Amino acid sequence: MARDGRGPSMHDVAARAGVSHQTVSRVLNDFEGIRPETRERVVAAIEQLGYRRNLAARALVTGRTQTIGMIGPVVTDIGPLSTLHALERSARAAGLHTIMTSTEATAAQVTEAFEFLLGRGIDALAVAAQHQEIMDAVEAVNPGIPVVHLLTGGQPVGAAAAIDQNAGVRLAMEHLLDLGHTRIQHVMGPQTYQEALLRRDAYELVMRERGLEPLPLLAGDWTADSGFEAAASLDPSASAVFFANDQMALGALHYLTESGAVVPRDLSIVGFDDNAEARHTVPPLTTVRQDFAGVGRLAVDIVVAMLARDPLPSTQVLAPELIVRYTTAPPRS
Amino acid sequence: MARDGRGPSMHDVAARAGVSHQTVSRVLNDFEGIRPETRERVVAAIEQLGYRRNLAARALVTGRTQTIGMIGPVVTDIGPLSTLHALERSARAAGLHTIMTSTEATAAQVTEAFEFLLGRGIDALAVAAQHQEIMDAVEAVNPGIPVVHLLTGGQPVGAAAAIDQNAGVRLAMEHLLDLGHTRIQHVMGPQTYQEALLRRDAYELVMRERGLEPLPLLAGDWTADSGFEAAASLDPSASAVFFANDQMALGALHYLTESGAVVPRDLSIVGFDDNAEARHTVPPLTTVRQDFAGVGRLAVDIVVAMLARDPLPSTQVLAPELIVRYTTAPPRS
DNA sequence: CCCCCGGCTGGGACCGGTCTCAGTATAGCG
DNA sequence: CGCTATACTGAGACCGGTCCCAGCCGGGGG
Numbered sequence: 001m002a003r004d005g006r007g008p009s010m011h012d013v014a015a016r017a018g019v020s021h022q023t024v025s026r027v028l029n030d031f032e033g034i035r036p037e038t039r040e041r042v043v044a045a046i047e048q049l050g051y052r053r054n055l056a057a058r059a060l061v062t063g064r065t066q067t068i069g070m071i072g073p074v075v076t077d078i079g080p081l082s083t084l085h086a087l088e089r090s091a092r093a094a095g096l097h098t099i100m101t102s103t104e105a106t107a108a109q110v111t112e113a114f115e116f117l118l119g120r121g122i123d124a125l126a127v128a129a130q131h132q133e134i135m136d137a138v139e140a141v142n143p144g145i146p147v148v149h150l151l152t153g154g155q156p157v158g159a160a161a162a163i164d165q166n167a168g169v170r171l172a173m174e175h176l177l178d179l180g181h182t183r184i185q186h187v188m189g190p191q192t193y194q195e196a197l198l199r200r201d202a203y204e205l206v207m208r209e210r211g212l213e214p215l216p217l218l219a220g221d222w223t224a225d226s227g228f229e230a231a232a233s234l235d236p237s238a239s240a241v242f243f244a245n246d247q248m249a250l251g252a253l254h255y256l257t258e259s260g261a262v263v264p265r266d267l268s269i270v271g272f273d274d275n276a277e278a279r280h281t282v283p284p285l286t287t288v289r290q291d292f293a294g295v296g297r298l299a300v301d302i303v304v305a306m307l308a309r310d311p312l313p314s315t316q317v318l319a320p321e322l323i324v325r326y327t328t329a330p331p332r333s
Numbered sequence: 334m335a336r337d338g339r340g341p342s343m344h345d346v347a348a349r350a351g352v353s354h355q356t357v358s359r360v361l362n363d364f365e366g367i368r369p370e371t372r373e374r375v376v377a378a379i380e381q382l383g384y385r386r387n388l389a390a391r392a393l394v395t396g397r398t399q400t401i402g403m404i405g406p407v408v409t410d411i412g413p414l415s416t417l418h419a420l421e422r423s424a425r426a427a428g429l430h431t432i433m434t435s436t437e438a439t440a441a442q443v444t445e446a447f448e449f450l451l452g453r454g455i456d457a458l459a460v461a462a463q464h465q466e467i468m469d470a471v472e473a474v475n476p477g478i479p480v481v482h483l484l485t486g487g488q489p490v491g492a493a494a495a496i497d498q499n500a501g502v503r504l505a506m507e508h509l510l511d512l513g514h515t516r517i518q519h520v521m522g523p524q525t526y527q528e529a530l531l532r533r534d535a536y537e538l539v540m541r542e543r544g545l546e547p548l549p550l551l552a553g554d555w556t557a558d559s560g561f562e563a564a565a566s567l568d569p570s571a572s573a574v575f576f577a578n579d580q581m582a583l584g585a586l587h588y589l590t591e592s593g594a595v596v597p598r599d600l601s602i603v604g605f606d607d608n609a610e611a612r613h614t615v616p617p618l619t620t621v622r623q624d625f626a627g628v629g630r631l632a633v634d635i636v637v638a639m640l641a642r643d644p645l646p647s648t649q650v651l652a653p654e655l656i657v658r659y660t661t662a663p664p665r666s
Numbered sequence: 667c668c669c670c671c672g673g674c675t676g677g678g679a680c681c682g683g684t685c686t687c688a689g690t691a692t693a694g695c696g
Numbered sequence: 697c698g699c700t701a702t703a704c705t706g707a708g709a710c711c712g713g714t715c716c717c718a719g720c721c722g723g724g725g726g
Contacts, residue, residue: 006396009712020676025714033674056389056398057712059454061681063339065389067430068636069450069458071443072417074435075408084405085435097400097449099432102407102418110404116430117402120453121392125402224613247610254613277580280557280587282615303401342682353706358684366704390683394711 007144008049017045028053050142055119067120077276079292080128083150086296087126094304096123105129105192107137114141124303126150130194146306148299151292152194159306159314161298165195168288168320169202172242172270175286175322177210179330181240181268185215187230187252189222189244199244199272220248227251239331240268246275246287253281253327264329274323283326294318340477341382350378361386383475388452400453410609412625413461416483419629420459427637429456438462438525440470447474457636459483463527479639481632484625485527492639492647494631498528501621501653502535505575505603508619508655510543512663514573514601518548520563520585522555522577532577532605553581560584572664573601579608579620586614586660597662607656616659627651 014021019042026034027042045051059065076082088098101117103109110129117125118141127138128150138147139158149160176184186203189196200217207214215235220226220243227248232255234241243249249271256263263269263283271278274289298316347354352375359367360375378384392398409415421431434450436442443462450458451474460471461483471480472491482493509517519536522529533550540547548568553559553576560581565588567574576582582604589596596602596616604611607622631649 022676035674054393054712056392059389060387060393061714064456065454066428067432067455068424069455070417070420070431070433071446071458071460071462072433072435073413073462074437075411075414077411078408080406081408084403087403088435091401095399098403099400099434099453100403100405101432102405102421104407113404117404120432121398122400122402123397125404127404129404129406224610228613250610251613254615254617257615277557277583277610280561280584282587282590284587355706368704387682394684
C-alpha cells in the first residue's frame, strides 16, 4: 500500500474492504443505495488505515474546492499573531507558502482544522495554541508531517519555538524584589493555558527562593475586563502585583485609578508581553517584552530543518527582556 | 480551450504556442535547454491566455505542496480580524471552508497572495484591506470567481460588506454637537485607508452642515503612538476631539493626562471602533461601536449568493452604534 | 419460465499537472 | 562521408479522486 511518504489512497481502502474504489467514493460522499454491511466494511477499512481523502485530487476533477480564500491585514499588536505573521514572512523567504486557519482552542476544533489542512495539502504544521489538550489532540492526529509548536513556554513537546517563561517571570519578579517589595501578588491567566501555569509556577518558585510566601492567587482570562475585576480582589497587604499579561494590567490600572489609588506610589504593577498599548497606559506600564516575531522566524528554521531531515535541537527558546517604565517604585512604608 | 468555468490549461498554452505540454512545463519550471525563441513563444501564450498553473494538479503528482499550515488563535480584539473570524465560522456553518493569508497592504503583495490562493484553489475570495490600490489590484487579477470586499465603508466596489462610516461619524459628531461643542477637531487615520478618508469627509460634511468651519486636520497611523503625538499638536481652541479610532484616542489620553489636562472637563474625546480596551481607558472612552463580526457573517451570505448566481444586493451595509462613556461632557466655558 | 426492472457494484475515462523515456535534428569528430 | 554525442522536444504513464456508464444479481409480473 502506501508508497514512500504518501498516505493510503482510495485504492488501498478498496482493496482492504474487498470492494472497488468507486464504492469507497460512494461511502465517503454519503450516497444512498449501499448495502449496510458493505458500508461498514469500507468504514472499518478507512478507520484501520487512517485513510484521509486527498482534497487536491478531488479539486482537480470537480473544479471546486468549497473554500473561501481570505486576505487579511498584518497584525502585530497581538502576540501570537505577530508570531504567525513573522512565520509567514520567513517562510516566503525560504520559498515556502503558508495557509492559516484560526480556531477556538478546543481539541475538537483544532483536530478538525488540522484534518482540513492536511486534506488541503501541507508539508508541515505550526500550531499556536498553548493548551495542553491541544498539543495532545495534534499528537493524536499523527499525520506524518513535521509539526512545530509555537509559544509553548519552553515545555518539552516535540519540536517547538518558544520564549523562556521562567526567565521572563524572573526578570519581572527580581525587578520588584530589588525595589524592596516582599508582598507581591500574582494575577494569572486562565488555567487552561500552559503559559499561565508556567508563569504562576515561576512566580511561586521565585517567591519561595527568597523565603517569601506567595500571596493568594488571582486569575483572569487575559482580557482587560478580567484585570479590572481581579484588581477589586487584591490582597490589601500587597505592595506590588505581577500580572500575567499587559491587558489585565491595563484593566487593573483602570480600577485602581478609579478607586483613588496612585500607581506606583500606592502599588507597583508589572505586566507581561509589552504590547503596543503598554507604552501608553497611564502611567506607562513596566512589563516584560517577548519577541513574538522572533519565535515565528525560529519556527521556520525548525520546519526547514525537519523537512530536510536535518537533526536540529528541536526546542528553541528565546530570552525575554525587562522594560521598566513608570508603574513600579519602591514600596511605600 | 477553457471549458465551462475552468481556466486555460497547460494544453491550451501548448496548443497556442505550437509546442507540447511538456515544453510548457519545462518553461514554467525554469528548465535549462530550451531554445530562447521557443521559451518566448510559450511565455507569450501564457500571457495571452492568462494561464495560471493549477497547484492541485501539481500537488497531486509531486506529493508536496511547499506550504506550511498554521493553526492560530481566534482573535476578536482587532476589528478586521474578528470580521475574518466571524466569516470563518459562518462559512463552516454553510459547509464552506476558509484559508487565509495575511499580507502587507501593498498592491504587489496582495496580488501575490491572491495568485497563490487562486492556484491553491478557492471558489471565492474575501479581502479585508481597505486601500484603494488594493481593490484595484484585486480587480486587475480578474480571476473569474466571486470577490467580496470587507469593511470598505460602504463605497461602491463590486460586492462588499461594510459598516456605514458616514452614519458612524455622524453619531459621534452629533453627540459632541448636542453637548454644545463647536470647536471640534478631527484626528484622521492614514490617507491610504479608504476608511480614514471616509471618516474625514464625513467629519467635514457634518461640520459644514452646521455652519462650522472644520479645524486643522491632524493625521495618525491608527497606533496609540501616533495618537500620543497628535495630541501634542491639538488646536488650543478645540474643546472636543474626534479620533478616527480608539487606539489613537488611547494614546492621546495618555498625553493629555501627562500634560495635566483633565478629560472630559478640559477636553472631550470620542474614539471609533469600541475595541476591548475602550472600556478601560482612564477615563473610559466614549466611542462608536462597529459590528465587525456582523460584517463577516454578511460576507458569507453574499458569497453564497454569488456562488449560486443569485442576484443579491451586492453591497450590504451595517449600522454602527454610539457608546457613551466618560470622555465627553459639555464644553467648559 | 422468461423478461424486465431496480438495487447495488465495478470499470474506465478524465481532471491538469510532473515524471521518465524516447525521438529528432544538428553539430562534432574521425 | 558516416557515426556518435548533444541539444532540444514530444509521447505517454501516473498521481488520487469523481463522473458516466455498464454489469450483475435477485424478485415480481406476464
